[in-house]
Each structure stands twice: as structure tokens, then as C-alpha cells.
Amino acid sequence: MTSARAQRVQVDPVGAPDVEHERWPRGISRQASMRISDVLAALQIEFPAVTTSKLRFLEEQGLVEPVRTAAGYRQYSPADIERLRFVLRQQRDRYMPLKVIGDRLAALDAGEEDEVAPRARLATRDGVRESVGxxxxxxxxxxxxxxxxxxxxxxxxxxxxxxxxxxxxxxxxxxxxxxxxxxxxxxDPRHLRQFRTAADRQADLVEQVVAPWRGQRSASSRARAGTLAAEVGELCNQMHTALVRAAVADLAP
Structure with missing residues (x-):
């Protein structure tokens, strides 16, 4: 994956941050004082399925860099939370692979692109909260x-x-x-059985892809398996949709 890391905030002699080299999102506090439990509480409003393992996995991928205390505990800033929210939204709403998200964050960090920092919103009946829980x-x-x-x-x-x-x-x-x-x-319902059969076959393909990760015991591997399953599953869905559209295209006058 192209690293999403950019230059860290530089400080001038009087202590003011050099905004030009500040990682995205800019203008948001980088005082790291929140524990991972605080981050989960903030993000689960919109992403009920997010877990500690998921956050650690995103850290391993270089998408967020929490500060480590002397005792080794992670501490996050408000800017870290907004960065995580961006990543989770790209996965949920656009089905972006982590590599693409990492490239996008690198461009934002470098100032090559710009985007308003995302803000929390409650999950609605049509959103993640219902589809997960x-x-x-x-x-x-x-x-x-x-x-x-x-x-x-x-x-x-x-x-x-x-x-x-x-x-x-x-x-x-x-x-x-x-x-x-x-x-x-x-x-009628009996005609829809073919959809279930096709979905089961696609799920079998996804399972083959993620099997090496699911077989490992680490929390990071399980988080990777979940992310990979979502990405490959969505690609299967896109393939199915494209094939159906192509097949029915000639039926329209």
C-alpha cells in the first residue's frame, strides 16, 4: 500500500504549527488525550460495527497514527477520529479498497487534494446501524x-x-x-431461488479469498479478513450487476 503518512506537524520557534505540512484533516486539534475506548464511543454512533481490532488494523495499515504513552497505551486526538471517520466512510459508502483510501489520504496530506473533514452523523434506519445490528x-x-x-x-x-x-x-x-x-x-418468490444460488456461489468465492486470514488467531488478521470479505463481496456484486445490465440492454427499444 502507498503509505498514507505525510510529514508530521512542524512547529515554529513560538510553538505555532506549520499548517502547510500538517496532515489532513487540518485545523482540528491534535492533542492526543483520548483512549481507544473513547474513540470507539465516538465512532460507534455512525459505525456500530467498528471494533478495537478494526482500529488497530487501520493503524497497522498506516491510515492513522495514535500517540503511544510511556506505558505503551494508544492515545488519539480529535484529528485522528476525523481521519478514521473518513476511512470508514470510504469503505462503507464507496467500497474503496484500503490501498485506494491510503493513496487518497496521502494526496490530502500532501495538499494535492482537499476535502472538508467529515462530521459524525447518526445512523438511520437505512444506514449501518440497521444493517449490522x-x-x-x-x-x-x-x-x-x-x-x-x-x-x-x-x-x-x-x-x-x-x-x-x-x-x-x-x-x-x-x-x-x-x-x-x-x-x-x-x-413470484419461487422464481427468486436462482438469486440465492448465485449469491451462495459468490460467497463461496469470497470465503476462498479470505480463508488464509480467517485461519489466523490474531485480532489484526480477523479484521483484515472482514475488510477483504467486504471488498471482494462488493466486487462480486458489481460484476453481477454489470452482467445483468449487459444481458438486458438489448431488450429495451
Whole structure:
């Protein structure tokens, strides 16, 4: 990965920072006084899935550089938090690989690009908090998706939805909403089984890619496996979308 490290803040004789050589984001306090637990509390408002392992992994990649105390503890500044927020947003919203994010940060650090520092926002029903943490009962899933419980049950019977005991995984709502929209075009649940089969095959490919990392015990390796799975999974999704668009392009007049 191209290093995201740029020159550290330089200080003139009276103690004022040399803003020209300051790492991005500029103009935000770099007083490192927050523990990793404080950083998690700040970031989990918008990124509920972020973990200590994830933060350490991003540090290993050179995307953030917390200060180490004499005892070896990490301490972060408000600028570090904004830098982490930028990285996490690029992964979540644009599915950027870490190498690309690192290159982008290097350009920002060097002043070759500019971007307003991101600010925290609450995760909404359509955001990460729901897609990571929510588990649905059949009744709640039907209610939130605007369909009858019988429609959810038909998706389960067709093998499109998979229940885990008495609940469904966080992505179930998106599946039900899409299935309901397709049903309006006369495509019923039994016709959607091919989507599940294709998704399972793509998941198998992703699993092969991340297997070497998942097999390691370190927290850093597990974090790397999660990041890699998200990136490769999104590439599979983009490939599927492009193939479908190409296949139906000639059907339009």
C-alpha cells in the first residue's frame, strides 16, 4: 500500500504549527488525550460495527497514527477520529479498497487534494446501524417491509430467505423489499431461488479469498479478513450487476 503518512506537524520557534505540512484533516486539534475506548464511543454512533481490532488494523495499515504513552497505551486526538471517520466512510459508502483510501489520504496530506473533514452523523434506519445490528422476527420484518407475513413465509419456503431460529439476519429487509417490488412485475418468490444460488456461489468465492486470514488467531488478521470479505463481496456484486445490465440492454427499444 502507498503509505498514507505525510510529514508530521512542524512547529515554529513560538510553538505555532506549520499548517502547510500538517496532515489532513487540518485545523482540528491534535492533542492526543483520548483512549481507544473513547474513540470507539465516538465512532460507534455512525459505525456500530467498528471494533478495537478494526482500529488497530487501520493503524497497522498506516491510515492513522495514535500517540503511544510511556506505558505503551494508544492515545488519539480529535484529528485522528476525523481521519478514521473518513476511512470508514470510504469503505462503507464507496467500497474503496484500503490501498485506494491510503493513496487518497496521502494526496490530502500532501495538499494535492482537499476535502472538508467529515462530521459524525447518526445512523438511520437505512444506514449501518440497521444493517449490522438488527435481527428481525417474521412479523417485524413484514411490517417494516410493507408486506404480509405470508409473503415473508413464501420467501422462506422458496429458499430465498433463511431464518436463524425465530429471527432473520440484518439484510433480510432489503431482500423482502426487493422481492416485493419484483412481485409487482409478476415474479413470484419461487422464481427468486436462482438469486440465492448465485449469491451462495459468490460467497463461496469470497470465503476462498479470505480463508488464509480467517485461519489466523490474531485480532489484526480477523479484521483484515472482514475488510477483504467486504471488498471482494462488493466486487462480486458489481460484476453481477454489470452482467445483468449487459444481458438486458438489448431488450429495451
Amino acid at each position: 438488527t435481527r428481525w422476527t417474521g412479523e417485524a420484518l413484514a411490517r417494516e417491509s410493507g408486506v404480509e407475513v405470508a409473503f415473508v413465509e413464501s420467501l422462506v419456503a422458496a429458499g430465498v430467505l433463511r431464518a436463524h431460529g425465530t429471527s432473520f439476519d440484518p439484510w433480510a429487509r432489503e431482500i423482502v423489499v426487493a422481492a416485493a417490488a419484483l412481485a409487482e412485475h409478476g415474479i
